[in-house]
Amino acid sequence: MQHNLRIASLAAVVAAALLTQSALTQSASAQQWGTLKGKFVFDGPAPAPVALRIDKDPECCKVKHNDDSVQVAADGGLANVVLYVRTPKVAVHPDYEKTAKDDVVIDNKTCHFEPHIVVVRLTQTLLIKNTDTCGHNTNVAPLGDTAINPLLPPAGEFKHTFRRQQNLPFPVSCNIHPWMKAHVLVRDNPYFAVSAADGTFEIKNLPAGDLEFQAWHEVKGYLEHTGWPKGKFKQSIKAGDNDLGTIKLSAALFKK
Numbered sequence: 001m002q003h004n005l006r007i008a009s010l011a012a013v014v015a016a017a018l019l020t021q022s023a024l025t026q027s028a029s030a031q032q033w034g035t036l037k038g039k040f041v042f043d044g045p046a047p048a049p050v051a052l053r054i055d056k057d058p059e060c061c062k063v064k065h066n067d068d069s070v071q072v073a074a075d076g077g078l079a080n081v082v083l084y085v086r087t088p089k090v091a092v093h094p095d096y097e098k099t100a101k102d103d104v105v106i107d108n109k110t111c112h113f114e115p116h117i118v119v120v121r122l123t124q125t126l127l128i129k130n131t132d133t134c135g136h137n138t139n140v141a142p143l144g145d146t147a148i149n150p151l152l153p154p155a156g157e158f159k160h161t162f163r164r165q166q167n168l169p170f171p172v173s174c175n176i177h178p179w180m181k182a183h184v185l186v187r188d189n190p191y192f193a194v195s196a197a198d199g200t201f202e203i204k205n206l207p208a209g210d211l212e213f214q215a216w217h218e219v220k221g222y223l224e225h226t227g228w229p230k231g232k233f234k235q236s237i238k239a240g241d242n243d244l245g246t247i248k249l250s251a252a253l254f255k256k
Contacts, residue, residue, distance in 0.1 A: 035202060073199060083193050086232065100123045111134075118183070124161075125159050136176060
């Protein structure tokens with residue numbers, strides 16, 4: 001009798017677990033997903049290029065670079081605007097699992113950081129490379145997290161994982177070559193974009209529903225726009241495409 005009761009109890013537990021798993025599966029499949037896209041445009045005359053003072057390691061640093069903090073395309077497209085989801089504990093599309101453990105590269109190349117803006121997830125690893133013929137250091141000091149400043153010989157590499165999400169991008173520099181600047185943003189979800197050279201951006205597979213976003217640029221910081229106090233705005237994401245269109249940003253915002 002007791003044996004039969006134990007079997008029945010075990011069967012009930014298994015059935016409950018299967019029902020729970022089925023409910024979770026149905027819930028995940030019921031979630032709808034959307035893509036947010038648009039284009040940031042510099043509203044005004046493009047700033048004149050400003051050459052950086054490159055005065056060390058001439059054989060290694062022979063490529064001349066301009067200040068790339070404000071990069072404007074011929075049609076006004078504004079590069080390197082960072083847009084990311086602020087909503088906490090946001091549902092993540094299963095496709096992002098494929099890249100959850102990837103290395104994200106920042107390279108010391110021609111005495112210049114490439115790319116200029118890097119976004120990395122907490123589950124990913126920042127891979128710092130040096131493809132130059134001279135040594136570099138890469139000074140990484142996130143707020144409230146472990147600071148690093150590895151010295152990289154030619155062809156050197158250094159890997160680092162972050163422990164804490166950042167609300168804003170933080171600066172990265174090379175003390176040996178002080179004109180070298182970049183920014184890194186660390187997030188706990190994959191919903192972010194950095195506008196391309198033509199100003200366009202796209203964030204794929206966002207969960208449908210109301211989300212809060214943050215817009216940021218290294219010169220302005222919080223990137224304010226109509227209805228975007230401190231660069232923050234709420235957007236209702238529907239399944240499929242969601243187009244913010246052309247977002248014109250006054251040139252006055254970017255005066256240093």
